[in-house]
Amino acid sequence: MGSTTMLIGTWIAGFLTLAIFSFLYKDNPVYKLAEHIYVGVSAGYWLIYVAFFDVYPMLIQGFQDETGLEKWILLVPGALGLIMLSRWFPRTAWLSRWPIAFTVGVGAGLGITANIQGYVMPQLQATLLPVTGWNIVSLNNVILTVGVITTILYFYFSKPHKGALGWMARVGIVFIMVSFGASFGYTLMARISLLIGRLYFLLSDLLHVID
Amino acid sequence: MKRTVPLLITFLTGFFLIVSFFVPHEPFGQLEQRLLVWFAIVSGFAMLLGVDSLFRAHLKRIVRAREGRWHSLALLLSLVVTLAVGIIGFARFGSPFHMQSPFMFVYTYGIIPLQATMFALLAFYIASASYRAFRARNTVATLLLVSAVIVMLGRVPIGAAISQFFPVAQEWIMDVPQLAAKRGIQIGAALGAVSMSLRILLGIERSYLS
Numbered sequence: 001m002g003s004t005t006m007l008i009g010t011w012i013a014g015f016l017t018l019a020i021f022s023f024l025y026k027d028n029p030v031y032k033l034a035e036h037i038y039v040g041v042s043a044g045y046w047l048i049y050v051a052f053f054d055v056y057p058m059l060i061q062g063f064q065d066e067t068g069l070e071k072w073i074l075l076v077p078g079a080l081g082l083i084m085l086s087r088w089f090p091r092t093a094w095l096s097r098w099p100i101a102f103t104v105g106v107g108a109g110l111g112i113t114a115n116i117q118g119y120v121m122p123q124l125q126a127t128l129l130p131v132t133g134w135n136i137v138s139l140n141n142v143i144l145t146v147g148v149i150t151t152i153l154y155f156y157f158s159k160p161h162k163g164a165l166g167w168m169a170r171v172g173i174v175f176i177m178v179s180f181g182a183s184f185g186y187t188l189m190a191r192i193s194l195l196i197g198r199l200y201f202l203l204s205d206l207l208h209v210i211d
Numbered sequence: 212m213k214r215t216v217p218l219l220i221t222f223l224t225g226f227f228l229i230v231s232f233f234v235p236h237e238p239f240g241q242l243e244q245r246l247l248v249w250f251a252i253v254s255g256f257a258m259l260l261g262v263d264s265l266f267r268a269h270l271k272r273i274v275r276a277r278e279g280r281w282h283s284l285a286l287l288l289s290l291v292v293t294l295a296v297g298i299i300g301f302a303r304f305g306s307p308f309h310m311q312s313p314f315m316f317v318y319t320y321g322i323i324p325l326q327a328t329m330f331a332l333l334a335f336y337i338a339s340a341s342y343r344a345f346r347a348r349n350t351v352a353t354l355l356l357v358s359a360v361i362v363m364l365g366r367v368p369i370g371a372a373i374s375q376f377f378p379v380a381q382e383w384i385m386d387v388p389q390l391a392a393k394r395g396i397q398i399g400a401a402l403g404a405v406s407m408s409l410r411i412l413l414g415i416e417r418s419y420l421s
Contacts, residue, residue, distance in 0.1 A: 009320035016321065020328040024335060032279070036286040038325040039265070044293025045322055047262050048307050048314065052297075055255035058248050077249035081256030088263075094213050097420055099253045101217035104411060104419050105224025106250045111408030112225075113232040119401035123394050140387050147391025148398070155399050172395070173351055179392030181355035182384050185362030188341065191334035198331045201324070 014206040017198055055081075123148075147175040218414045225412040266290065293317050358384055 019034035059081075063074050080099040086092040127148045129141035153165060154172030161169045203209045224246065231242035269283035293314070300312030307314040347353040364370030365381020410416040 005316065009316060013320045013324040017324050017328045020325065020332055023332060029282075032282050033285050034325065036282040037289045037321070038329065040286040040289030041293045041317060041321045041325070043262050043265055044290045044297065045318065047258055047294065048297035050255045050258045052301065052307055054251040059252045059255075062248075073245075077252040080249070080253050084253060084256040084260060087260060097213070097217040098220055099256070100419060101220040102224055103250060103253055103257070105221040106228065106246055108221065108408040108411040109225035109228025109246075111404050111411075113229055115401040115404050115408075117232075120398055120405075123398050123401075127394060140383075143387050144391045144394075147388055148395045151392045151395025152399055155396075172392075174354060175388050175392040175395070177351045177354040178358045178384065178388040179396075181358030182362045182389040183393075184337075184341065184344075184355070185359035186366070186385070188334065188337050188359075189363055189366050191330060191337055194327055195331035195334045198324070198328050 010205050014202060017202060021198075146171065151175050214417075214420060217420055218417070222412055222414065225408070262290070289321075293321075358389075 016034050016037070019030045022028055023031040059074060059078055063071060063078075066074065080102055083095050084099040086095040127145055129144065131138040131141055150168045150172035152172075154169045154176060156165070156169075159165055200210075204211065227239070227242055228246060231239040231246075234240075266287065269286050272283040273280045273287070296313040296317055297307040300307035300309060300314040304312050306312065309315070341359070345352075345356040345359065347356050361377060361380050362384060364373065365377040365379075365384075370377035370381070407416065411419075
């Protein structure tokens with residue numbers, strides 16, 4: 001990109017940044033304009049992204065490059081995709097349930113295998129850590145295991161939280177509150193980091209007040 | 212036809228995906244990969260449907276001269292311009308994501324600043340929410356306050372300047388109690404997702420058909 005193009009781009013970015021920050025004063029038309037532009041460019045960006053990285057290489061290029069069954073079987077997702085567009089016509093709109101059912105089926109199938117293989121088993125493996133004696137690592141491993149079990153028990157509502165279950169749930173809420181506090185602090189710092197980035201852009205790239 | 216066929220498609224798709232997980236041989240071996248490619252293609256068409264819906268809703272607002280029509284016009288213009296520069300980038304450079312493509316201009320000077328500023332704006336609202344949430348009313352609320360303050364101070368240089376306790380304590384909180392609770396919640400959520408997936412495959416949960 002040429003220097004003039006970059007200069008114009010920086011001014012556009014500066015205007016959009018200030019327009020969004022204007023919401024700190026109150027909801028106003030300039031903020032709403034930036035908000036609507038954001039929705040418009042994001043929708044356009046993701047449509048181009050999906051078309052270029054998914055539909056074009058997998059369907060169109062795939063159909064051109066493959067041979068035999070591999071080529072013709074691509075007509076199935078192509079047809080399902082076109083059937084999805086039947087929503088545009090009220091009389092045939094019910095047909096769009098077929099591709100929706102297909103995507104829900106893939107989601108549900110992966111919801112079982114991927115969740116067990118990708119989440120439950122690795123998390124359990126990483127939790128059941130050895131206790132090798134009286135040292136800080138073993139103590140941390142015990143705290144981690146107790147924390148995981150008591151957190152899960154806190155969300156077990158099939159029995160009233162009384163007796164031993166009540167005690168464990170109370171330990172669980174301690175871990176949950178520490179975790180929420182830590183996550184809150186972590187998120188706030190990440191947002192402040194972004195804020196510093198935007199202020200740096202305004203003062204450096206746009207106004208050249210600082211280097 | 213209107214309900215049975217979709218239920219059958221859902222069941223068979225999910226069933227074959229599960230079978231391909233346990234039977235990694237032909238004809239099931241490549242099935243998961245193939246279904247994921249199909250899923251991506253069908254999702255692409257669904258995306259087109261979503262953008263079309265957005266376009267129609269705002270076009271309707273402009274045509275009927277409702278309140279906020281000028282903002283809707285800005286939305287439609289930005290959408291059309293982004294799509295146009297994406298197509299131009301593809302036609303001229305072979306990819307809209309080529310560094311010389313005008314699509315990257317929209318991305319660099321439009322999407323990035325808008326997205327970053329929108330999230331940065333949330334810093335003010337999170338800070339304001341924390342003022343209300345972080346009141347040491349009882350023991351567990353105090354734990355929330357203390358862990359948040361330690362994590363915030365431990366992640367910036369001023370925390371280490373005050374005391375070396377903050378970075379060390381921050382690291383321990385993130386690695387042990389925070390991880391334990393997060394892991395417990397994740398395991399619970401994953402088991403919930405598994406049971407929900409089973410309900411969908413068996414046709415007990417049918418809300419997606421409405």
